[in-house]
Amino acid sequence: MIHINASILDGSFYFTISFLMIILSFLGYFLYIFTENKLFSMASFIIVITAFALQTFAFIIRWRYSYHIGIDLPPLTDLYDSLVFFAYVILLGFILLKLFYNFDSLGFIMTFIAMASMAFATISPLATSAIEPSIPALRSYWLLYHIISLFLAYGAFAASFGIAILFLIKYKQIHNPKKSKNINQAANKANPLKFLSILYYPFILLYRQFIKLSPPIETLDEAIYKVVVFGFLFLSIGIVIGAAWADNAWGGYWSWDPKETWSLITWITYAIFIHARLTKGWNEKKMAWIAVIGFAVVIFCYLGVDLIIPGLHSYATPGSTPIL
Amino acid sequence: MLSKLNKFFSSVKLAIILFILIAAVSIVGTIIDQGDTISQYKIIYGNNVFHILYWLGFLNIYNSWYFIGLAALLILTLIVSSANRTPKIIKEIINPDLSFDTALQKKRFKAQYITLQSSKNTEELLTFAEKAFRKNFGNPIKDIRNKKDNKTGSLFYSKNSIFRISPIIAHLGALVVLTGVILSAVLGYRSYTNIKVGQTIQHSYLLKNNKPVLLPFKIKLDNYVSKYYKDGMPKAYISTLTIMKKHIGVLTKTIRVNHPLTYDGITIYQASFGHYKPTAARILVLNLKLKNKKNKKALIYATPGKIYNSKINNIKFSFNFFKKPKKNSIPFYISIIKNNKKIGPPLIFQELPYKTKKGNMPLFFTKYNNNIAFIFAGVKTYYYSGVEITKNVDTDIVWIGSAILIFALFFSFFFNQQSLWIRVTPSEPSEKDKTNKIEILAIPHKKFASFYSMIDKNADEFKKNI
Numbered sequence: 001m002i003h004i005n006a007s008i009l010d011g012s013f014y015f016t017i018s019f020l021m022i023i024l025s026f027l028g029y030f031l032y033i034f035t036e037n038k039l040f041s042m043a044s045f046i047i048v049i050t051a052f053a054l055q056t057f058a059f060i061i062r063w064r065y066s067y068h069i070g071i072d073l074p075p076l077t078d079l080y081d082s083l084v085f086f087a088y089v090i091l092l093g094f095i096l097l098k099l100f101y102n103f104d105s106l107g108f109i110m111t112f113i114a115m116a117s118m119a120f121a122t123i124s125p126l127a128t129s130a131i132e133p134s135i136p137a138l139r140s141y142w143l144l145y146h147i148i149s150l151f152l153a154y155g156a157f158a159a160s161f162g163i164a165i166l167f168l169i170k171y172k173q174i175h176n177p178k179k180s181k182n183i184n185q186a187a188n189k190a191n192p193l194k195f196l197s198i199l200y201y202p203f204i205l206l207y208r209q210f211i212k213l214s215p216p217i218e219t220l221d222e223a224i225y226k227v228v229v230f231g232f233l234f235l236s237i238g239i240v241i242g243a244a245w246a247d248n249a250w251g252g253y254w255s256w257d258p259k260e261t262w263s264l265i266t267w268i269t270y271a272i273f274i275h276a277r278l279t280k281g282w283n284e285k286k287m288a289w290i291a292v293i294g295f296a297v298v299i300f301c302y303l304g305v306d307l308i309i310p311g312l313h314s315y316a317t318p319g320s321t322p323i324l
Numbered sequence: 325m326l327s328k329l330n331k332f333f334s335s336v337k338l339a340i341i342l343f344i345l346i347a348a349v350s351i352v353g354t355i356i357d358q359g360d361t362i363s364q365y366k367i368i369y370g371n372n373v374f375h376i377l378y379w380l381g382f383l384n385i386y387n388s389w390y391f392i393g394l395a396a397l398l399i400l401t402l403i404v405s406s407a408n409r410t411p412k413i414i415k416e417i418i419n420p421d422l423s424f425d426t427a428l429q430k431k432r433f434k435a436q437y438i439t440l441q442s443s444k445n446t447e448e449l450l451t452f453a454e455k456a457f458r459k460n461f462g463n464p465i466k467d468i469r470n471k472k473d474n475k476t477g478s479l480f481y482s483k484n485s486i487f488r489i490s491p492i493i494a495h496l497g498a499l500v501v502l503t504g505v506i507l508s509a510v511l512g513y514r515s516y517t518n519i520k521v522g523q524t525i526q527h528s529y530l531l532k533n534n535k536p537v538l539l540p541f542k543i544k545l546d547n548y549v550s551k552y553y554k555d556g557m558p559k560a561y562i563s564t565l566t567i568m569k570k571h572i573g574v575l576t577k578t579i580r581v582n583h584p585l586t587y588d589g590i591t592i593y594q595a596s597f598g599h600y601k602p603t604a605a606r607i608l609v610l611n612l613k614l615k616n617k618k619n620k621k622a623l624i625y626a627t628p629g630k631i632y633n634s635k636i637n638n639i640k641f642s643f644n645f646f647k648k649p650k651k652n653s654i655p656f657y658i659s660i661i662k663n664n665k666k667i668g669p670p671l672i673f674q675e676l677p678y679k680t681k682k683g684n685m686p687l688f689f690t691k692y693n694n695n696i697a698f699i700f701a702g703v704k705t706y707y708y709s710g711v712e713i714t715k716n717v718d719t720d721i722v723w724i725g726s727a728i729l730i731f732a733l734f735f736s737f738f739f740n741q742q743s744l745w746i747r748v749t750p751s752e753p754s755e756k757d758k759t760n761k762i763e764i765l766a767i768p769h770k771k772f773a774s775f776y777s778m779i780d781k782n783a784d785e786f787k788k789n790i
């Protein structure tokens with residue numbers, strides 16, 4: 001049976017409400033994409049801000065509760081905490097991006113990622129909202145800084161992924177006008193009443209609307225770069241803090257633990273992105289592809305490593321206790 | 325030849341290829357468990373696959389020759405490219421090439437080049453230009469006006485040019501980190517040992533190959549405690565250690581996870597805990613004849629098979645296990661020994677209910693001739709504390725390098741160099757209207773759309789005035 005995490009005591013009830021709000025804002029952006037009515041995007045953005053505020057409140061509740069029951073740690077230690085926090089930084093990233101750029105179409109992608117993360121947190125049996133005592137290794141003031149900087153990086157990489165998708169769609173249209181014209185024709189030809197076309201018609205329409213509503217390609221290119229370097233900076237900070245912590249707790253700043261290694265691989269991927277800009281013959285399209293691949297690496301580093309490879313960081317595997 | 329090598333090692337493409345290869349090798353290291361024992365590998369992969377993996381170096385991949393080789397190549401690239409670029413960039417910062425024409429030719433691909441015509445005179449035009457671009461560029465660093473004819477003039481702006489050095493510093497930071505890593509790999513070590521409560525040790529075993537290391541001091545484990553939450557989750561593992569030098573305790577400190585002890589450049593971390601397989605039973609011997617409580621009982625740690633003196637009527641006994649214990653029966657017994665011979669049948673233990681403050685506990689009890697009673701009071705366990713003993717040389721270098729890297733990344737990402745030229749020249753004398761030609765050349769360090777729109781905005785403001 002599916003158990004939904006919704007307890008007022010530990011704050012997960014408010015997170016669940018914010019999850020419903022994120023679904024609502026996603027639907028709003030969905031309607032905006034198809035109707036081009038600014039009212040929908042504005043309403044969705046307001047809902048996103050409210051959901052963000054509610055999550056902030058929920059974090060305070062959860063933090064206080066954690067101290068109240070004697071765990072004495074910020075609520076950032078298990079899978080539920082981390083998924084909720086991931087959604088939180090994604091909303092934060094989107095709000096900031098929306099203030100700097102006019103990114104209504106990005107809302108569709110960002111709320112989708114936040115929604116997926118919240119859904120996993122709320123419904124998945126792997127994630128429970130109960131605050132459980134943590135293993136001794138986590139009992140450290142390093143924890144907060146390590147996790148916050150890494151999640152800021154993850155959020156930035158998620159945003160760069162969303163923008164890169166918009167970029168690639170737009171790039172294809174500009175450099176392959178014939179093909180996209182075909183798609184337009186296909187969209188016009190597609191008769192929603194026929195069974196098969198019902199399946200692909202929305203995607204073609206979505207694709208067409210994305211092209212129409214996205215900012216100019218140069219703006220997207222700049223935004224990808226700026227968001228990635230922000231993420232890269234915080235990824236570097238997070239890795240260094242983690243290394244310092246490991247040096248303090250385990251006796252060495254680097255142990256080639258799978259999570260450590262994958263964080264290095266993520267770092268290398270985005271280092272390639274930054275250096276690729278200086279390489280002749282590497283155009284913006286390749287950069288956008290690296291941003292997309294980079295996010296896949298991030299997701300593997302964040303969740304894949306925990307669910308597939310056991311190691312010192314396996315907080316996501318239920319019942320597993322890492323060494324100390 | 326040398327210049328070819330130089331060019332090869334300072335290319336960004338080589339760096340990218342090395343990055344990709346290092347990442348690929350690292351992925352292999354996360355798929356195949358590193359540092360297991362040979363027998364474990366043979367169980368997981370089978371004999372043949374094990375030999376292939378061993379030959380490929382996949383079982384200790386981060387110490388393999390090719391991984392170290394790739395890292396060394398990357399370091400070489402880092403050094404060569406930094407050495408090549410640094411003098412050029414420093415020269416450009418200190419002594420920038422202010423020539424309008426060379427800049428236009430060289431940086432055409434990312435420059436914004438605008439030409440305008442105006443009938444206003446040079447002096448006026450330059451004043452307007454200064455006004456229009458002041459908000460984003462500040463004051464011009466070079467202002468050339470030909471005072472003789474008052475017809476030509478140019479302004480040169482440069483913003484954040486000093487921050488062009490930050491990528492170089494970032495690479496320097498990375499080099500410092502790698503230097504620290506190499507130094508600690510060569511001069512330091514990470515080792516591991518278990519210490520029994522009460523035991524003193526002076527050797528530890530290297531994590532990478534189990535070779536013993538002689539420590540410059542002895543370590544005694546005075547005490548070990550595990551603390552638990554109410555639901556049984558471990559909360560803390562605490563060891564009390566004494567550092568001994570020439571049989572004298574010089575420092576006593578408790579260590580737990582996240583709170584190690586450092587002495588003489590060597591750090592001791594709480595890593596694990598456990599107990600050895602019990603080797604002796606705790607046997608409580610009671611003299612049933614004696615009413616005086618003082619000498620009534622004695623506790624003896626009995627190793628199975630060995631003979632102990634009960635100190636009662638000179639009766640000796642041994643604690644033994646049945647070779648083939650019956651089901652649901654107590655598997656051990658006591659033999660009474662007199663003159664080195666076993667007497668009578670084995671004394672079989674009985675289970676009696678026994679109330680303690682903590683609740684009901686079974687009591688294993690047996691007696692001999694109504695003289696002596698033996699109570700089995702559990703087993704003797706030796707707790708040990710697993711500690712990691714590390715000599716971390718030059719970790720400070722790693723932290724300093726990381727700090728340099730992060731600060732330099734911040735400045736190189738968020739402080740971009742921008743240069744701007746504004747040149748006014750009279751039009752060709754052949755043209756009928758005696759107007760002035762204004763050229764605006766703006767060059768960003770990075771091709772950002774926001775930069776070009778900012779220039780367009782400023783240029784529009786300028787246009788309004790002329």
